[in-house]
Amino acid sequence: MPRPKGVTDKLRDEKKEKILTTAIELFSNDGYHNTTISKIAQASGVSFGMINYYFENKDNLFKEAVLIPINELRKSYFLIQNVDGSALDRISEMVRYQVREFTYNKQKFALVHYVLGRQNSFPELMQELFAFFDESRDAVIPVILEGQKIGELDEVDPETVFASYFSYLNGIAISVFDPPDHPFWEQLIQQGIHLFHPIHPSNK
Amino acid sequence: MPRPKGVTDKLRDEKKEKILTTAIELFSNDGYHNTTISKIAQASGVSFGMINYYFENKDNLFKEAVLIPINELRKSYFLIQNVDGSALDRISEMVRYQVREFTYNKQKFALVHYVLGRQNSFPELMQELFAFFDESRDAVIPVILEGQKIGELDEVDPETVFASYFSYLNGIAISVFDPPDHPFWEQLIQQGIHLFHPIHPSNK
Amino acid sequence: MPRPKGVTDKLRDEKKEKILTTAIELFSNDGYHNTTISKIAQASGVSFGMINYYFENKDNLFKEAVLIPINELRKSYFLIQNVDGSALDRISEMVRYQVREFTYNKQKFALVHYVLGRQNSFPELMQELFAFFDESRDAVIPVILEGQKIGELDEVDPETVFASYFSYLNGIAISVFDPPDHPFWEQLIQQGIHLFHPIHPSNK
Amino acid sequence: MPRPKGVTDKLRDEKKEKILTTAIELFSNDGYHNTTISKIAQASGVSFGMINYYFENKDNLFKEAVLIPINELRKSYFLIQNVDGSALDRISEMVRYQVREFTYNKQKFALVHYVLGRQNSFPELMQELFAFFDESRDAVIPVILEGQKIGELDEVDPETVFASYFSYLNGIAISVFDPPDHPFWEQLIQQGIHLFHPIHPSNK
DNA sequence: GATGAATGAGTGTTCATTCAT
DNA sequence: CATGAATGAACACTCATTCAT
Structure with a gap:
């Protein structure tokens, strides 16, 4: 049985939030290029595939951040x-x-x-x-x-x-x-x- | 007959100068990572290999710049x-x-x-x-x-x-x-x- | 009350049929690798997870197609x-x-x-x-x-x-x-x- | 002292030739996607960086092939x-x-x-x-x-x-x-x- | 049964660095 | 000195497959 919509959305938002917080930190410390997607993934406790899943690509993530x-x-x-x-x-x-x-x-x-x-x-x-x-x-x-x-x-x-x-x-x-x-x-x-x-x- | 020392040095300095001027421009316009050594070489009319010869590596060049x-x-x-x-x-x-x-x-x-x-x-x-x-x-x-x-x-x-x-x-x-x-x-x-x-x- | 066996089977077969028809079209237009499972899912109106459920894996689906x-x-x-x-x-x-x-x-x-x-x-x-x-x-x-x-x-x-x-x-x-x-x-x-x-x- | 132009060109052409021959073989046996650049590189005895150096990208190589x-x-x-x-x-x-x-x-x-x-x-x-x-x-x-x-x-x-x-x-x-x-x-x-x-x- | 979130192996591509000539 | 061919590490991104719900 699939998860009810509301629950999924909340999980999703929390995870996006966590990724963005981490991304802001890494991007500002190390710059765009020295911050790799897998570093962000690791630091935010998310598998790196999810970053692309949520943000489409690195550029988008940066912009949102x-x-x-x-x-x-x-x-x-x-x-x-x-x-x-x-x-x-x-x-x-x-x-x-x-x-x-x-x-x-x-x-x-x-x-x-x-x-x-x-x-x-x-x-x-x-x-x-x-x-x-x-x-x-x-x-x-x-x-x-x-x-x-x-x-x-x-x-x-x-x-x-x-x-x-x-x-x-x-x-x-x-x-x-x-x-x-x-x-x-x-x-x-x-x-x-x-x-x-x-x-x-x-x-x- | 080898070139007199002074002349060689001057040539060398002029070339380094040219590379640095170009590097400053490119680095500030495009950032560290978007500026490749070959772009600098091309834009400064110097052969690709010479950049490493003069500056050891990209980081050094950046620092000097x-x-x-x-x-x-x-x-x-x-x-x-x-x-x-x-x-x-x-x-x-x-x-x-x-x-x-x-x-x-x-x-x-x-x-x-x-x-x-x-x-x-x-x-x-x-x-x-x-x-x-x-x-x-x-x-x-x-x-x-x-x-x-x-x-x-x-x-x-x-x-x-x-x-x-x-x-x-x-x-x-x-x-x-x-x-x-x-x-x-x-x-x-x-x-x-x-x-x-x-x-x-x-x-x- | 569970659905009678025959009805379920028919539903199942219709869905498989639909997936296969779509798969044939996509595979022949775009080749094996350019046809992704999610494209097939989307084009055939079936949920992504069902394709693997019915066909085990992509290769099998291709073979059946x-x-x-x-x-x-x-x-x-x-x-x-x-x-x-x-x-x-x-x-x-x-x-x-x-x-x-x-x-x-x-x-x-x-x-x-x-x-x-x-x-x-x-x-x-x-x-x-x-x-x-x-x-x-x-x-x-x-x-x-x-x-x-x-x-x-x-x-x-x-x-x-x-x-x-x-x-x-x-x-x-x-x-x-x-x-x-x-x-x-x-x-x-x-x-x-x-x-x-x-x-x-x-x-x- | 840089290599004389003619010699370089000949070497280059021979290498391109070798890569293309290998590429034709692999592409026709395995298709576009199952043929990876590194397979071609390995099979033609060239470092994989050279393939992009000579052919810009995989698509180009395929076209030339x-x-x-x-x-x-x-x-x-x-x-x-x-x-x-x-x-x-x-x-x-x-x-x-x-x-x-x-x-x-x-x-x-x-x-x-x-x-x-x-x-x-x-x-x-x-x-x-x-x-x-x-x-x-x-x-x-x-x-x-x-x-x-x-x-x-x-x-x-x-x-x-x-x-x-x-x-x-x-x-x-x-x-x-x-x-x-x-x-x-x-x-x-x-x-x-x-x-x-x-x-x-x-x-x- | 059904869904789609999660994972990570695999690949194309870029590019700093090395080095033969 | 000078050149640019050669190498391969590193990264973004895709996608088949798994699995919790």
Whole structure:
């Protein structure tokens, strides 16, 4: 008697999940080519035939794997919309949250940077990343404008502010190696906020 | 009659040079594994066998190739020491120069970021990069301190300032895609300087 | 209440039948290796697992599939024994019938020729084909002898005549590509009869 | 010092030749899929890497292999044009030569029949085979017409005669298994000639 | 009986490395 | 020095077969 549909689906999803988690880890540590399908299979406790069974081929697996951190990042940008407080408060909250995210999940985002560095090899994923950038910008710029209006932020071109912050985030992800809870990160958070040109009370 | 020693050496160096230039281009465009030795041979007009003759093996070639942009970056940081003007002037000059460098030679630095993303695969190069970071910091921090002393810069921890600027530079290299001469870059330069906390005359 | 034996058997046979029909089509169009079990399953609307359940393994399925056209051919040769008319009439009838068969079912016989071309791979099926040849010869030669006796056919070695006709049939099956109802086929039928050396009235 | 060009080329051609001969044998005995590249490599005393080096991929090797017997057949048809004697003499000579060829090189032609049976899989080779059929027809039909004109042959549609002879040849290649020098072949040659409708002296 | 998930042997292909010339 | 032919390890992918449910 064949397994009932629901059970199969759940098993399937759990297994896919496990494979993807492992794949993200290996792909970001070792790169696309040094990560073989059988390594992923072994590390995720699945027979290597199943990888192709679930993901069709290695490229597909890679794409699905990269989309996961991209979508997590995606969510993080919208945090700014669902938080109480003034514009600057919300920006600070977002920066703090994202820097932490990037810190604690360095590896995961390494995968995104891998794609950024191999634009020619993954055009579809690049599209996804561009779309992600646009969405993020559209989420953040209104808050910047609001902050400038109420005098919390200096009037600097919001596009520039956002692009520089976005770059900064990516930059610390690839070039800072301090361990997650090091106090240094708090200072990097402050520098991130600083890119938004907050007006200090004493300067008002 | 054998060629005089000097002439042979020069030929040899020119050929190595040519191979390395080509290798940097291919490695950064296509990644380590998609760049085959025979592609490099063909693109640099050198016979296939010579590449191994000159560089021992592919890994060596890659390492030598990556060291070139690293060393160019290295030089660029010391610019700050050989320029006239106040601390802030020198910092501004350096930021402007480096942002331009990163912009015009995006590809070349992509190679460095490739290594940053593959720490496990290239431990020796990582050492090189860490050393480079330290040297750069040691070159820039005295100028920051000087600027703070003479009241050009707000007193923010210099280590933090440098690390954030360094990250910012890398970040724009991987995530900004505007063409080199786009006016947007000027604004990104300003944001770079802003990370050093210059005190605006009006605030003084 | 279990199904009555007869009903189950019938279902089973219908399913096997359906699988075999599909298998013949796919095997002859695409060859043994390009025809996968799951393609057969899908095309015949049977679940993947059932194919192995019914046929044990792929090789068995192939063998059973090839036997079907062989047995159809087998029947066609005996037609000659159950037809009225003179020896030449019966030969003519057989040739016409068989050429048509080969024409209309080119695909089906392609499977037999596939085996003929892969003798080493299917020794058992080759035995079957040799047996078939012998049976066919034994059915046809008496009629040839009869025709020669009554002066309808020239006295040529009946073994030779049969072997050449048999080859001719196979030959047109693999090398003539005109569509089934093309008038050209009638002329090929005449050439088939000609191999039996009929004595034309005018020559008598 | 690199090998002189001529020497390399000769070595290369000899090796390609050896590989092709082996490939023809294996492909015709075992079919496309049961013949692995490493089997070919082993049987021809070449490292398996060389096969891809010389032939790019398995498909190409197969194509080159099939073209060899096709081109040999091609030549054999033109024999008819370069032989002395009456039309019937020349036809007889051709039939004898070709039947022998097919007999002695059964294996080699099996490859051609393999392609004939897998039309969908090898469309380019099918084009080649159709072209070959047309060329052969164009070589033989004038001789048939000549024979009919001078009263050596009965006036039967030359297209039909040629097509039936062509089929006959292919048919004996796939369905007659007597060893090459068996006297039976002589009789099969006679049946081949018979398809051209020679007028026997006694009937004239 | 019936299903399709799971397994892993087998193959084509790529490519770094070696080495004869 | 220079060349490119030769080798074979390594990998992605396919698919027949098994078997739990």
